[in-house]
Structure formats: structure tokens, C-alpha cells
Amino acid sequence: MAADDSFGRLDDDDYPAYTMGRAADMLGAAQGFLRALGEARPTTPLRSEGGHRRYSRYQLRIAARARELVDQGTPIEAACRIVILEDQLEEAQRINAEYRRTAPQPATGN
Numbered sequence: 001m002a003a004d005d006s007f008g009r010l011d012d013d014d015y016p017a018y019t020m021g022r023a024a025d026m027l028g029a030a031q032g033f034l035r036a037l038g039e040a041r042p043t044t045p046l047r048s049e050g051g052h053r054r055y056s057r058y059q060l061r062i063a064a065r066a067r068e069l070v071d072q073g074t075p076i077e078a079a080c081r082i083v084i085l086e087d088q089l090e091e092a093q094r095i096n097a098e099y100r101r102t103a104p105q106p107a108t109g110n
Contacts, residue, residue, distance in 0.1 A: 016046040016054035023055040029067050037063055040080035042087075062087065 009015040024031045034053070037043050043062050045053035055063070062083055069079035 012056075013058040014056045016056050016059075018055045018057075018060065020045070020053040020055070023053075023060055023063070026060060027064055027067055029063070033067065033070075034063060036076055037066055037080065040077060042066060042080040042083045 009017070018026065020031050020034055024034055027033075034045070034055070038045060038053070043055070043059040045055050045059060048054055065086070066076070066079045066083045069082055070076055074082070
């Protein structure tokens with residue numbers, strides 16, 4: 001990969017740029033919280049060649065929302081389910097908006 005191509009990853013929300021330690025620091029959470037999220041599956045971190053967990057910005061946003069819910073007293077399993085459903089709803093709304101933007105408009109007749 002050319003050096004100029006690698007800078008494009010800086011804007012890629014799905015690029016696994018953060019180690020578990022850095023991700024935990026950014027979230028103000030323990031690494032065990034991130035492990036629990038991985039087990040509950042709202043996020044599945046990628047693994048480096050050495051087997052270390054790596055997180056993307058997208059995954060950090062999901063984890064931050066789950067942490068917010070847990071901090072409000074929601075059990076982690078329920079928080080994970082809520083986060084998954086919120087993410088699915090957001091994606092469906094994005095697809096719907098894109099469809100409305102590109103769909104042919106009905107002809108208006110008199």
C-alpha cells in the first residue's frame with residue numbers, strides 16, 4: 001500500500017486502530033467491560049496478528065453507548081441488546097432515507 005493510500009484509513013470508522021488498553025482509556029472503562037461486550041456481541045473486535053484485540057471508532061461508539069446504559073443501571077446483557085437494536089434502527093433509517101432520495105418520483109397528473 002502506498003503511503004498516500006494509508007492516510008485514507010484515518011477517516012475509516014471501521015479501521016481497527018485502537019488497542020484494548022487505549023479503547024478502555026478512551027471510554028473510561030475497565031478492559032473487562034470491553035471483554036464482556038465482546039462476549040455479548042454488540043461489538044466483535046478484530047485481532048492483530050499477535051491475537052490482541054483492536055477496536056474501530058464505530059465499535060468505540062457502540063461501546064460508549066453500552067457503557068452509558070450500564071452506568072444508568074441497565075444490566076449489561078440488556079444494554080447490549082438495546083445497543084444492537086438502536087444500531088439496526090439507525091441503519092434501516094439510513095437505507096430508507098437513501099431509498100427516498102433515489103426513488104423515482106410519481107408523476108403528477110391532472
